[in-house]
Ligand code: SF4
């Protein structure tokens with residue numbers, strides 16, 4: 065047995081266990097999605113999970129890497145679940161597979177695999193689909209309670225695998241609300257009507273809103289918040305990033321709202337809509353693609369939050385967490401470089417090169 | 428007595444590994460039966476020594492057997508009486524796994540002492556005390572083994588002596604036991620060190636997990652009527668690191684690349700202070716030390732007074748060792764694995780840890796870094812261990828240096844928490860040694876270049892001088908010829924002279940043509 069270098073003891077949570085905790089923590093939010101949006105959520109998750117493992121195994125085999133050990137680190141499953149939870153419930157099966165394939169093969173393995181990928185793979189897959197198929201990717205169902213024709217398991221399967229219902233229904237029919245109109249997500253609805261010149265008050269009159277924010281969506285967000293708090297409490301994710309992102313969202317939304325309550329959505333609506341909580345606790349906190357320094361994590365989170373609101377409000381897509389995360393993923397090396405902590409025995413913080421002396425140089 | 432009113436400061440990071448102290452801390456320090464054969468490395472951590480005895484010679488206990496030669500090496504004394512059996516190249520108890528010459532001493536069981544005359548530190552001159560500390564071969568017993576006579580001989584003004592009694596490594600209790608049982612002697616050694624340093628302030632830094640030792644030390648301090656501030660610091664690894672303890676006690680940081688003494692602080696470990704007292708008051712050189720022998724594989728764990736040179740295998744036998752997964756000299760956080768139980772106890776040995784299989788998790792498969800930042804959260808030096816790791820791995824040593832790799836104290840806290848099981852400290856040691864090697868190479872290259880340039884200049888100068896000489900000689904001959912007025916012969920003479928000059932030139936220039944790299948002259 066080769067001699068081992070110190071330390072000879074450890075107290076760590078192995079990567080696989082970290083990932084298992086993340087999976088576990090998605091349960092409340094996933095359950096809420098399932099309750100409000102039906103079987104499609106489950107089918108998307110299963111499709112993503114199955115194909116993520118298959119793609120991962122294939123690529124590992126091609127790269128001549130240990131297959132079983134890597135599959136058991138659960139990282140591919142986490143990517144699958146995060147993407148699966150972000151997809152609209154009736155997305156055609158091949159789009160789902162394309163998304164997860166792109167996430168695993170390109171976003172993860174072409175960069176060198178786990179630990180080497182600069183971008184969050186699930187978000188890369190998501191954005192690829194969103195840009196390529198904007199219509200399908202924004203075609204969310206109304207919450208079951210508001211739907212005129214809630215899709216049964218059989219109908220859902222039919223839609224996902226054939227593109228239409230068992231009796232030839234179109235997706236628009238399934239998306240109809242009780243009032244007969246096609247229903248959008250709370251953010252989408254807000255954006256569209258804002259564009260049409262409606263005032264906030266009038267927009268919020270729609271049945272998609274109710275309670276704290278959007279019907280269904282508020283519970284989904286609260287579910288992810290609950291799971292996220294568990295992860296933060298277990299120190300599995302960096303609470304700084306999550307908190308910073310929520311602060312970024314709140315502050316930016318409040319600023320706009322303060323300027324004109326009639327034209328913009330309230331911070332609360334933003335906090336409990338779309339991918340806010342999923343993003344704050346499960347996506348921005350992906351350690352591999354996030355900033356690593358303490359200060360850097362604050363900047364990273366604040367930036368994502370603020371940018372999310374800006375794109376949601378002024379951009380072309382109703383939600384923006386994925387774009388904001390990817391943009392800040394890109395900024396991570398710079399953020400990390402300029403936020404290095406001051407090292408013991410040094411006057412200046414790390415990035416100020418003035419204090420840097422080579423080993424052996426006289427001071 | 429002043430109240431314990433030191434304001435404590437916190438150092439960033441740190442970890443709380445399971446302490447495992449009670450296994451060894453509850454029994455008194457015990458003696459061990461004499462080993463038959465002792466092996467005394469002549470190359471200590473601090474430098475080489477020259478043996479002063481012949482093979483076959485009989486030596487007495489405490490006799491000087493090897494002299495420290497280097498600037499920072501310490502003397503070596505016979506730990507017991509016996510016969511010098513030989514000097515052999517053997518593996519040394521050192522993380523490098525190197526071998527070195529070891530003096531083998533066969534004990535005769537007589538234990539006939541040869542002590543030094545006791546000194547009265549109250550009246551003796553400072554230099555006499557320093558000489559004695561050197562003569563007694565005292566080196567820091569906390570692990571770094573720096574010669575004490577050099578540390579205490581400092582002429583820069585020192586205002587604070589810190590007694591390092593933190594003992595923050597898990598499992599190790601030798602300082603704890605020593606304080607509980609021999610507090611008065613430690614305090615006497617402290618007063619001696621304080622006298623030699625001429626400092627005002629003495630602080631005892633001790634972790635709060637050693638209440639019995641704190642009581643014993645407090646009592647000894649009261650009895651001796653000396654002023655020692657007792658700072659009970661919260662238990663957190665690595666509070667016993669020199670830099671960290673200074674930060675806890677003073678709120679100041681040792682500037683990078685400087686030593687505590689540059690801030691007017693000298694730190695001594697309790698074991699060293701005890702050894703200083705023995706050397707001066709009792710005339711005993713450093714020939715033994717207290718070693719914690721512990722781990723689940725040990726039947727009778729505890730602290731033992733062990734002669735230097737005692738093979739670890741002797742310790743294992745005498746304490747009833749069963750099956751162990753590995754042998755570690757030092758603690759689980761910073762100790763190193765011993766390759767061979769036949770290696771001897773040296774001055775730096777504070778602990779022999781023999782964990783039973785499964786007691787300590789062994790290094791598993793190294794997974795990719797997931798940049799979780801757990802390592803940065805626990806680093807007491809506020810480094811970014813994962814970035815250092817990336818740079819070390821990629822061979823980007825300049826970047827590693829820029830990220831302050833050289834300020835890493837190798838405490839192992841980062842690797843202790845890494846979820847990917849990356850042996851981070853191993854990477855840092857490798858990168859540091861690369862950086863040191865490159866620095867030395869650079870030095871050598873600079874040196875070689877200087878020598879090469881100097882040689883070229885010298886050759887150029889010689890050539891010029893030769894030219895001058897020839898010109899002068901030629902002129903002289905011409906003048907001679909002119910003076911004699913032998914105009915007819917003049918031409919012939921000049922020609923002959925020129926020919927001679929040319930021939931000589933050709934002869935001389937050939938071997939003098941510069942050959943780079945073949946310089947053997949300087
Ligand atoms: S603890 Fe290990 S896995 Fe986490 S950032 Fe540090 S080196 Fe990477």
Ligand code: SF4
Nearest residue numbers: 806835836838839841
């Ligand atoms: S070994 Fe070095 S990098 Fe790791 S925690 Fe200790 S000082 Fe920091």
